[in-house]
Amino acid sequence: MPKMKTVTFSANWEPKSDFKLGPKDIEGKLTYLGSKVWRNPTLQVVEKEIPEIGPTEVLTKIKACGICGSDVHMAQKDEEGYIFYPGLTAFPVSLGHEFSGIVVKVGNKAIDKRTGIPYQEGDAVTSEEMLWCGRCRPCADGYPNHCERLQELGFTVDGAFAEYVKVDSRYVWSLEELKGSYKEADIFLAGSLVEPTSVAYNAVIERGGGICPGDNVVIIGGGPIGLAAIAVLKRAGAARVILSEPSKSRADLGKKMGVDYIINPLEEDFTQRVLKLTDNLGAKLYLEASGLPDKVFPDIERTIWEGKQLNSVVVVVARSAKKIPLTGEVFQVRRASMVGSQGHSGHGIFPHVISLMASGMDMTSLITKKVSLGEIPENIILLQTNREECKITAVFD
Amino acid sequence: MPKMKTVTFSANWEPKSDFKLGPKDIEGKLTYLGSKVWRNPTLQVVEKEIPEIGPTEVLTKIKACGICGSDVHMAQKDEEGYIFYPGLTAFPVSLGHEFSGIVVKVGNKAIDKRTGIPYQEGDAVTSEEMLWCGRCRPCADGYPNHCERLQELGFTVDGAFAEYVKVDSRYVWSLEELKGSYKEADIFLAGSLVEPTSVAYNAVIERGGGICPGDNVVIIGGGPIGLAAIAVLKRAGAARVILSEPSKSRADLGKKMGVDYIINPLEEDFTQRVLKLTDNLGAKLYLEASGLPDKVFPDIERTIWEGKQLNSVVVVVARSAKKIPLTGEVFQVRRASMVGSQGHSGHGIFPHVISLMASGMDMTSLITKKVSLGEIPENIILLQTNREECKITAVFD
């Protein structure tokens, strides 16, 4: 059996006293509440067998795979040794889900959605991370991001910090459209950013309802999702894209993504600045991408209240357990709405993002550091404290 | 000059110490913050001159006019003597805005939107209460409920607790379509309910996005708006209409409006009941019509979280200054959204409500008591404490 190198993540199943096995949890193996169960995580580069594929699957040789914030939280532990990451997990697993690569083996029913025939060896591809079941009610209704029987690549199924990864063709998307627009190596860098960009696209276009060309938007938080949202909304015709972000390095990345104005919310009055920059309108869309909704929401709400803009939509994409103190009257008087956003699958999102990348939306400057597969563990650790890097990405020859 | 009887409302302009004259307020006359300014209200039946009309106006002889909660709050005073009603007010004014009547005089440019020619004497009509300006940005964009230069009938302009009322034709709507479906007297009872029903219609159809036939809905609060929403949503094809309301008399009115199930939130577990009644789905639309959003929202949110329904919309129509403690994660995982709703104008709402009334949606059982014009002051006072009556309506010969 041929072998490959991969970054494997392990932890001990030691449930906290208040943990109860959920209906979909599997004792000792899988839980929807990671931080309640998994203790003493370890990250190692190991050898595994290259996976065998079934008739609907594709084997991909990885060319690039970026570190996601969730990778960082999985390896981060609290004082009792439990992992930070609170969600769906099944260990041990190979991490990595923001990837691109080259098809090396194809099942005979592994259809390429772009061509309607099976993938070809040599095709450049990427993949969704959410492995939706395709047969529960949300999947049948067209909402795969809310699949009731979700598996997640790099969380419950072996991921792409590896030389090879196996994925069912239904989650795979061709990157062939990028050829011609990018240099060879950059195709794969761009391709590894399709997944996080799709999270932003889902938030602002699918869930936020998009904008009309000429609308203003405000992004709160310059992490990878906020930064990707800047690029998408700039492309969608925003008159003014405003980023609220205290970090200088993140703000600089915002500029590369096309931001028009930056607010430092620690030094400036958010509402006053937004109103000044927007001719007293405010924004049609506010994206909460900071993870601090309790902190930033009052400012958003005051801006909606004081601005002339009607029909503002607040999209909450960053995860947080904090309560948002919402004033109904503001949403009544200003005809506003609030939506939650989750996921990146379905709704034509991946192919739209790829088409945008093929036609001028270059996200590759989000990658601030390139490393080898072997350096991934230490860089996952690095990102627990480093706030300067944006995407650290493993690249492969 | 011919005279008429009318119920006039007066109060003294005695601003509280923390009140500042707003940009659109007029010293001694008009404010956007009624409860900060007006003191020692009085309600009297007086004689006034019958209004003269201009070329675009209609003079209507009133046939029915119902008491609205805002009428009650205007006449209700706190311990210092200030009125309860917090909004736009200009006194003295004749109250009354939920009315119907017969056209007795028509300006030559007072176009009937139903026919495209001027109203005819004898036409049965009703009117919007929101006197939108038609030339500010919200009006020009199609959002008259958010007019920046709003006047309000029965709040800042003489209303319909009177023998006659004058209204610009742009706010007037024909009730001629009701003829044939109702007995003569009932046309006007129905017509006096078009305005509050339109507030409900705006909330659940225009702002809430309506439902697909077969969806479930939950109405929280069985006041006039909640009750009207029941009728509208039942008609819109809800599979199950559930009302959460502790009052027996309100619940009984809910049944008359077509409710399928009633929850007493003081005695039952809201979430468990909703899930049991909906085959564990929950509802597509939740209407907050109780005015207690801080109290009821956690239950709504828990139901969204535990039910299988995706894409739930929470519509907040009742006014309250209370914060709503919203959990972003619930709205993310369940693909939910929250909207505020205000007003009844525009979007074809009045004519749709009239067409519904003409084709079987009978709201007249909401009128629990009929009185004469002279009895209106005492009944406005009565409603400060009485919780049994729903609509008390002045009827005219």
Add this chain to the structure above:
Amino acid sequence: MPKMKTVTFSANWEPKSDFKLGPKDIEGKLTYLGSKVWRNPTLQVVEKEIPEIGPTEVLTKIKACGICGSDVHMAQKDEEGYIFYPGLTAFPVSLGHEFSGIVVKVGNKAIDKRTGIPYQEGDAVTSEEMLWCGRCRPCADGYPNHCERLQELGFTVDGAFAEYVKVDSRYVWSLEELKGSYKEADIFLAGSLVEPTSVAYNAVIERGGGICPGDNVVIIGGGPIGLAAIAVLKRAGAARVILSEPSKSRADLGKKMGVDYIINPLEEDFTQRVLKLTDNLGAKLYLEASGLPDKVFPDIERTIWEGKQLNSVVVVVARSAKKIPLTGEVFQVRRASMVGSQGHSGHGIFPHVISLMASGMDMTSLITKKVSLGEIPENIILLQTNREECKITAVFD
């Protein structure tokens, strides 16, 4: 091996001279252009083995299965002996796809979308007819009705004019919600109508965008889809549902479905009647369900032109190769639109229809004749000429 009775359909693969094997056609077996290939059809009741099921499949004992127009067209032949039905076909096959039954065997991964766990023996169920692949671009994007690799139950895969049918659980829907609303036998009659009702629901709600309560609608053609659309739109809150249909027996069925007014287009002026019935508005939604778009469209267009209604939508659901002579100017001046509609899958359609049936929308009067499985062939032939019957349905003990 246990056996069962089934109605099998055969024909000879004798392509016409102008037929070319398409990219997805399979020589001698499957074609997208039925009427170009299949000759000398035969219908027989035969014995087959009861199908074995896989882990995601469900075996259902049939309780009711209705004859669809496409069944009739498959068995109908032109003068050269070719079948009428022009679409996707693979013979020999057991016909029948409008069915309901009782689950008798369940794969261990055959998830019930209603409960999230596998189906239970004894469950009442129905199924979609469109066997979408779940992995092509349209399926991934949420449009299973436009699957690029469609199979069809009773057309290319053995259907439900049989004692048992095997279907993958992703297409199966529980009818358990109907229990309590219907008598035992009627559950299955209703259940056999979910599929055609879903075609209508997809047309008027999903594709037509639904209506606002109080809108008027016109249905052109009182076949099963038009009749089902009446029931759905009546439930959706139409002020007036108008059916244009020359046949007395179809018009009578329309009344049972809730139609308000009937137009006989052979004897009355369609436009004048619609305008008279709608207070000169016309309709928000016109459903072309007659199959004669070239004949009826000019009348629809004239009604849109002469009525006051803006934003009318014309939904074309009946199949026809005829050109529709559309006048752009009418659609410009009246802000109108035209959409095509196909299929019944996805978008939550099946469960919404089932919920409607569980809450008062009784379609069973569409079934005008009940027969045994053995009588199906002769009744399929009967329907080639009989215009009085609506649904002829096989019922099983």
Add this chain to the structure above:
Amino acid sequence: MPKMKTVTFSANWEPKSDFKLGPKDIEGKLTYLGSKVWRNPTLQVVEKEIPEIGPTEVLTKIKACGICGSDVHMAQKDEEGYIFYPGLTAFPVSLGHEFSGIVVKVGNKAIDKRTGIPYQEGDAVTSEEMLWCGRCRPCADGYPNHCERLQELGFTVDGAFAEYVKVDSRYVWSLEELKGSYKEADIFLAGSLVEPTSVAYNAVIERGGGICPGDNVVIIGGGPIGLAAIAVLKRAGAARVILSEPSKSRADLGKKMGVDYIINPLEEDFTQRVLKLTDNLGAKLYLEASGLPDKVFPDIERTIWEGKQLNSVVVVVARSAKKIPLTGEVFQVRRASMVGSQGHSGHGIFPHVISLMASGMDMTSLITKKVSLGEIPENIILLQTNREECKITAVFD
């Protein structure tokens, strides 16, 4: 009384034999069917009095005013001497409606929608051409483009080929936002293009539903509306904007507007080219802006049929009395739709276009020739035959 120069248009009221006075026509003065009535047109530069304004009106000193195709058609006559322009007209009238200028007099109620207070002298402004009434059913419902009592600036009311024009403030829009983005003179050139750009914006964004970033679009016809649509859709995030246009000079203007690919439909196979350019998808949105729908529609339809794109929308914006031969089956199988588009008012269109112009969408290269007011008559005549010029615009010192 102070005087000003203006280009006045006259013609004789000599109705053709088949003309009947319509319900809104005024004998000798106004008709909805211009080409049936008006004969022997003349264009002259004359002196008129500078208009007096009312309390809601604004007097504007014109800085730029472009010639529209409708101006050309008004002055063009058939062999019997009747004008080409078929629509709403009242003569004599000063032509001109694509204008910008400087406010010189303001009524005390002439509110600026941007600031909420009256316009200020010196403000740069433009205006809608459609003088909607604000009180008919379409206006009340939010559809001013379909006003039942429309007047039109430069068609029935004196327009802007004049030194001054008077317009009610409800139709006026501030161009102050353009200051800072344009040189002084270019503000007014840009401002004179807001109206035609708004026609395009209404077509592709409001009526066409906009696009998702990454969609492809095809514009058929490179006249001013098609060219403006290119700029709007490019800005809206189209992956590929394709223009079908045989004229070299128009194609070159298309490139200035941002077109990605040009098809010469006289020399190339439209469908093959579109499919090749779009990776076999086709387009999400097709804009018929050629005025030859009977000619171009079959190609659009074939492209929809052969491409993989679902949910295509065909927007018909150019006026034509020709029938469009639409195949329902194509719209069914491809889930497509067709909409008509008319007008430029409402829906926030003007301010969105102005914000786009203020943030980088520069349309001024559409102006291919600048002339003086006195040269307008000869240039209106010139455009009857010249196909090289796009916008010819009168500029004022």
